[in-house]
Amino acid sequence: MEFVKKLPVYEPSLTGNEKKYVMDCLDTSWISSKGEYINKFESGLAEYLSVKHATAVCNGTVALHLALIALGIGQGDEVIVPTLTYIASVNAIAYTGATPIFVDSLADSWQMDPADFRRKITANTKAVMCVHLYGHPCDMDSILPIAREHDLFVIEDCAESLGSLYKGKHTGTFGDIATFSFYGNKTITTGEGGMVVTNDETLHDRCVHFKGQGLAKHRQYWHDVIGYNYRMTNICAAIGLAQLEQIDTFLSKKQQIASWYREGLNGSSLTLHEPVGDIYHAYWMCSVLVHEAKDRDVLRNHLEKKGIETRPLFYPVHTMPMYSQKFARFKVAENLGWRGMNLPSYPGLTYEDVTYIVDSLLSFYANAPISTYK
Ligand SMILES: *Cc1c(COP(=O)(O)O)cnc(C)c1O
Numbered sequence: 001m002e003f004v005k006k007l008p009v010y011e012p013s014l015t016g017n018e019k020k021y022v023m024d025c026l027d028t029s030w031i032s033s034k035g036e037y038i039n040k041f042e043s044g045l046a047e048y049l050s051v052k053h054a055t056a057v058c059n060g061t062v063a064l065h066l067a068l069i070a071l072g073i074g075q076g077d078e079v080i081v082p083t084l085t086y087i088a089s090v091n092a093i094a095y096t097g098a099t100p101i102f103v104d105s106l107a108d109s110w111q112m113d114p115a116d117f118r119r120k121i122t123a124n125t126k127a128v129m130c131v132h133l134y135g136h137p138c139d140m141d142s143i144l145p146i147a148r149e150h151d152l153f154v155i156e157d158c159a160e161s162l163g164s165l166y167k168g169k170h171t172g173t174f175g176d177i178a179t180f181s182f183y184g185n186k187t188i189t190t191g192e193g194g195m196v197v198t199n200d201e202t203l204h205d206r207c208v209h210f211k212g213q214g215l216a217k218h219r220q221y222w223h224d225v226i227g228y229n230y231r232m233t234n235i236c237a238a239i240g241l242a243q244l245e246q247i248d249t250f251l252s253k254k255q256q257i258a259s260w261y262r263e264g265l266n267g268s269s270l271t272l273h274e275p276v277g278d279i280y281h282a283y284w285m286c287s288v289l290v291h292e293a294k295d296r297d298v299l300r301n302h303l304e305k306k307g308i309e310t311r312p313l314f315y316p317v318h319t320m321p322m323y324s325q326k327f328a329r330f331k332v333a334e335n336l337g338w339r340g341m342n343l344p345s346y347p348g349l350t351y352e353d354v355t356y357i358v359d360s361l362l363s364f365y366a367n368a369p370i371s372t373y374k
Pocket of ligand 1: 059060061062085086088089131157159160181182183192193194
């Protein structure tokens with residue numbers, strides 16, 4: 001039988017202090033949502049980003065919900081969000097009762113189109129959610145002045161952009177409030193987990209208040225708002241702290257993987273997601289566009305037979321049943337969504353793995369009729 005390699009799109013690297021710290025939680029019985037690892041993980045991430053406050057939560061989706069609640073967003077409000085994003089960005093807006101208003105993407109960076117953002121602002125617009133998709137920062141120099149001019153809050157969804165820099169500054173430090181995810185395939189993981197960060201003390205206090213059942217400050221079992229239980233456990237934070245200790249290694253490994261793909265695919269008909277402008281693309285995912293949308297799924301099947309897992313780019317959310325009531329076209333997002341796919345992108349990939357993936361990609365085109373491809 002022929003040996004087929006198995007290369008997933010992602011798998012976490014748990015080769016640091018994860019086990020040691022988790023055992024410490026078990027040995028000391030600090031396994032719930034109080035404990036020293038929570039404080040260490042929160043302050044560690046805040047320090048890494050150079051941001052004043054961070055509060056840990058149980059996943060990236062509730063981090064977004066909490067951020068929106070902290071800003072007081074709800075029924076009757078509109079929040080502008082790219083249609084090309086993971087579903088959670090949009091769902092979190094819907095949870096509050098606010099209406100998500102979609103914007104198109106830019107063809108080169110794949111990020112929110114600032115001109116379309118401006119066009120979508122109405123008297124009801126309360127906030128804009130910048131999603132730094134796949135680890136490429138949004139064009140903050142264009143977005144922030146528009147938000148300021150119209151008195152809008154800026155939320156950054158940094159679930160995919162831990163370590164990404166815009167003009168030398170971390171994503172998550174530009175807006176009023178920002179969120180991270182530590183799901184199993186994110187740049188650092190806690191299994192399930194998230195974080196809300198901000199420089200605004202009031203917003204931070206509101207997040208802590210709402211994530212802990214709306215408990216009043218100076219009276220036990222007295223609750224003054226309808227809160228939530230969105231807390232992270234000490235065990236998750238222990239894993240997170242161990243992961244955070246390795247962030248520089250993960251990021252440089254991802255940079256190397258991206259450069260191997262770049263080198264291997266140079267001159268082919270596949271377009272790698274490249275950095276645009278003065279930014280650091282953290283390459284949460286290495287993604288490519290095929291020349292013609294019709295080839296994308298055929299190519300994905302070809303790779304699957306070779307043991308290589310891929311993912312389609314996110315389907316633009318405005319095309320999904322619960323958000324598609326009003327017909328609208330978002331030409332760039334749709335074009336990217338139908339042509340794009342994520343390649344294996346985890347830090348444990350070796351040069352041989354990436355060479356095998358590149359060869360498998362190129363062999364698809366070598367077997368195809370020449371006239372179809374440039
Ligand atoms: C992963 C992700 C989230 C949600 O995070 P979970 O931890 O899975 O809830 C939100 N937004 C984006 C863009 C993501 O990629």
